[in-house]
Amino acid sequence: MNDEHDIVRLIIKVTRDTLPQVKDKYPFLYLERGRLEIDDSSVKWIDCDANVVRLPIATINCLLLGPGTSVTHEAIKILAAANCSVCWVGEDSLLFYAAGISPTSDTRNFRKQMQLACDDTKSLEVAKRMMARRFPDIDLTSKTLDQLKGMEGYRVREIYEHKAKVYGVGWKGRKYEPGKFEMGDVTNQIYTAANAALYGILCSAVHAMGYSPHIGFIHSGSPLPFVYDMADLYKEHLCIDLAFAMTLEMAGIYNKHKMSAAFRKRVIEMDLLTKIGLDIDEMLGGKKK
Numbered sequence: 465m466n467d468e469h470d471i472v473r474l475i476i477k478v479t480r481d482t483l484p485q486v487k488d489k490y491p492f493l494y495l496e497r498g499r500l501e502i503d504d505s506s507v508k509w510i511d512c513d514a515n516v517v518r519l520p521i522a523t524i525n526c527l528l529l530g531p532g533t534s535v536t537h538e539a540i541k542i543l544a545a546a547n548c549s550v551c552w553v554g555e556d557s558l559l560f561y562a563a564g565i566s567p568t569s570d571t572r573n574f575r576k577q578m579q580l581a582c583d584d585t586k587s588l589e590v591a592k593r594m595m596a597r598r599f600p601d602i603d604l605t606s607k608t609l610d611q612l613k614g615m616e617g618y619r620v621r622e623i624y625e626h627k628a629k630v631y632g633v634g635w636k637g638r639k640y641e642p643g644k645f646e647m648g649d650v651t652n653q654i655y656t657a658a659n660a661a662l663y664g665i666l667c668s669a670v671h672a673m674g675y676s677p678h679i680g681f682i683h684s685g686s687p688l689p690f691v692y693d694m695a696d697l698y699k700e701h702l703c704i705d706l707a708f709a710m711t712l713e714m715a716g717i718y719n720k721h722k723m724s725a726a727f728r729k730r731v732i733e734m735d736l737l738t739k740i741g742l743d744i745d746e747m748l749g750g751k752k753k
Contacts, residue, residue, distance in 0.1 A: 493519070496530030496555065502538045521546040526672035528553050540564070551668050559660060560667035573674035577690070580748060581679045590681040593747050597697055613682065616696070623700060627708035635708075653718040655707035658727050659695070662702055665731070666691045669740045681747075697743060702730050 498511040500519075509517045512532065519527075521542065526549040529535065535550070543550060550564040580586045592604045595612050598619060604612065628635035639648050640656050648656065670677045670691060680689025682696075706726060714722065731737075 493524050493526075494528040494530060494553075495533055497532035500527075500529075500533070500535040500539045502536065502542055505542065507539055507542055521548045524548050525674070526551060526668075528668050528672075531555050549671060551671055553668055554664060560664040563667075563671045565671070570674055574676055576748060577675050577679050581681060586749075587681050590747055590749070593749075594682060594693060594697065609682070616682075620704075623704055627705060631708040631711065633708050633711045650714050650716055650718050651707050651711045654710050654714070654723050655703055657718075657720065657723050658703035658706050659699070661724070661727050662695050662698060663688065663691050665736065666694050666740065669737070670694070670744075673741060673744065675744065694740070694744065694747075698734070698736065698739075701734065702727065702736075706730060 495509060498509055500507060500509055502508070503518075507519045507521050509519055511517070527543065528551050530553055540550065544564075547570060552561040552563075553559060554561070580590055588609055591609055591612060592607065595604055595607075595616065599615065602615075607615075624635055624638065627633070633651055635651065636649070638655070639652050646653075667677055667688065675690065677688045677691045680686075680693045683689035683692040686692060706723075710723065710726060
């Protein structure tokens with residue numbers, strides 16, 4: 465192991481002490497640098513120090529497999545039988561790569577999401593609840609979806625200008641071309657990287673809770689509309705403010721390690737992993753926090 469104990473981690477490494485109790489139902493468990501295999505029909509985790517931890521798969525909705533992990537075919541078979549999904553992610557789930565969903569997994573949350581999205585009136589109600597977080601002093605009752613999008617676009621542009629003045633950063637506008645990350649200025653590079661990290665966390669959480677990242681209420685015509693919908697609830701502080709706050713510190717040279725550390729710190733401070741589940745429930749018509 466390296467200086468892992470000196471690093472502030474977003475998701476704590478699994479040990480016997482951090483395993484869920486039978487009475488709990490963990491939404492997800494993060495694993496890195498080890499191997500998942502089977503022993504007497506139970507799933508065991510062997511970490512890079514050869515420690516063995518038996519995982520109570522029946523109490524876990526989803527396993528997030530980070531860097532340096534491997535898994536046997538038999539382990540996937542047992543996970544599927546226990547309705548435990550698997551996601552392959554970057555370190556601390558800051559990047560999302562793929563998901564494996566059991567064909568017999570619980571679809572209650574997915575059905576609820578679909579029923580809301582397929583009803584124009586209910587879908588607009590969800591969109592308004594999402595927008596109400598950003599416009600708490602405005603009556604959105606009579607607003608259409610296009611009007612809401614227009615309001616949000618104007619609000620975000622104002623945020624850019626305000627943050628640029630607060631942090632003394634020259635701002636020429638949001639610029640990002642897929643595959644051309646290096647072409648943007650430092651502010652845009654930090655912003656793009658923070659967005660990707662936020663989307664990774666949300667993808668993992670959305671899959672872990674049985675929702676679909678592909679069924680949105682505000683965004684459409686994009687790969688992950690529901691993830692983008694939810695990301696907008698947190699983006700101002702986690703991504704926009706971070707990008708402008710760190711621009712001068714980086715002195716013209718983007719540093720991914722500094723960005724990741726600063727982003728991770730903000731995620732922990734705002735307890736994002738707890739907020740996501742509560743916010744999704746509220747946005748889709750559950751009880752308010």
